[in-house]
Structures are given as structure tokens and as C-alpha cells.
Amino acid sequence: MSDRPRLCPPHLRGLDLEPRVFLEMCRCRYFTGLSHEYCDQGVKYLDVRRKKNGALIHPCLEPECTNCQHREYPTLREAKQQVKESSAAYTRCVIAFTTIIKHTKGVRKGSGYLKCPNCDNGRLLYSFTPNNGHLHARCSTPECCAVIQ
Numbered sequence: 001m002s003d004r005p006r007l008c009p010p011h012l013r014g015l016d017l018e019p020r021v022f023l024e025m026c027r028c029r030y031f032t033g034l035s036h037e038y039c040d041q042g043v044k045y046l047d048v049r050r051k052k053n054g055a056l057i058h059p060c061l062e063p064e065c066t067n068c069q070h071r072e073y074p075t076l077r078e079a080k081q082q083v084k085e086s087s088a089a090y091t092r093c094v095i096a097f098t099t100i101i102k103h104t105k106g107v108r109k110g111s112g113y114l115k116c117p118n119c120d121n122g123r124l125l126y127s128f129t130p131n132n133g134h135l136h137a138r139c140s141t142p143e144c145c146a147v148i149q
């Protein structure tokens with residue numbers, strides 16, 4: 001990445017990181033997602049976001065945006081662990097999706113459930129949206145897998 005040095009936050013300069021780990025380390029550990037109103041530290045996203053070149057930026061995601069005193073980055077070890085867990089979660093979703101499509105023989109309508117292919121006791125509930133065939137699925141085991149496709 002030729003532009004990495006310009007975009008690289010100070011705490012990551014000089015480190016040769018795999019891109020996914022790099023991105024993980026640029027995100028505040030308390031970030032819960034912009035679909036939520038508050039982060040895990042109780043900071044309201046609307047209160048700390050700023051405008052830059054017409055776009056809204058948040059200190060949780062943009063190291064150069066420094067207007068949050070609660071921002072804290074994950075350690076290298078934590079970031080690597082998060083990437084590992086995200087990869088495993090993605091794999092579980094792909095397995096769930098392919099299992100459902102096989103089960104319905106590619107027919108994208110209706111709803112039902114089957115034994116979750118990812119865990120021992122989970123029940124994989126699924127339904128296809130009637131008007132567009134989008135799949136919504138979730139395992140009954142918390143944190144196992146959920147798919148919207």
C-alpha cells in the first residue's frame with residue numbers, strides 16, 4: 001500500500017501488519033457499530049463525530065479524529081485474536097448458508113429449521129423474504145451464526 005504511511009496512525013507507524021490486523025488496530029476497542037447510539041464507554045456517536053471534506057468521521061474509526069477521550073486501541077495480540085474470531089464467524093455463516101441452500105435444493109422461499117452444522121445443539125432457523133428471496137437465518141445457540149443474504 002503506497003499510501004499507508006500517510007494514513008497510518010502514529011501508534012502503528014513502522015509496524016508491518018497484515019491489512020486486516022491493521023484495520024482492526026485502527027478501530028477503538030469500545031466501538032459497537034454506527035447502528036448503535038452509544039459505544040461501550042457510553043459515548044454518543046453523534047456527539048463526537050466531525051465533518052471532514054463533506055464526510056462524517058468518527059474518532060472510533062479515524063485515528064486522525066481525536067475528539068474522544070475514551071478512545072483506546074486494541075493491542076496487537078487482541079487485534080490478531082479479533083481477526084481470527086471474525087474469520088471463524090464468517091466461515092460459520094458460509095457453512096450455515098450453504099447448508100440451507102442445499103436443504104432447500106436452491107429454492108429460495110418458505111421457512112424452516114434444521115440442525116445447525118456449526119454447533120452441537122443449535123437449531124438453525126431460516127426464512128426467505130417472499131418478495132425478493134433474501135435469506136434470514138440464525139442459530140439458536142448465542143454467538144454461533146446469523147446470516148442475512
Ligand SMILES: [Zn+2]
Nearest residue numbers: 116122139144
Ligand atoms: Zn449453531
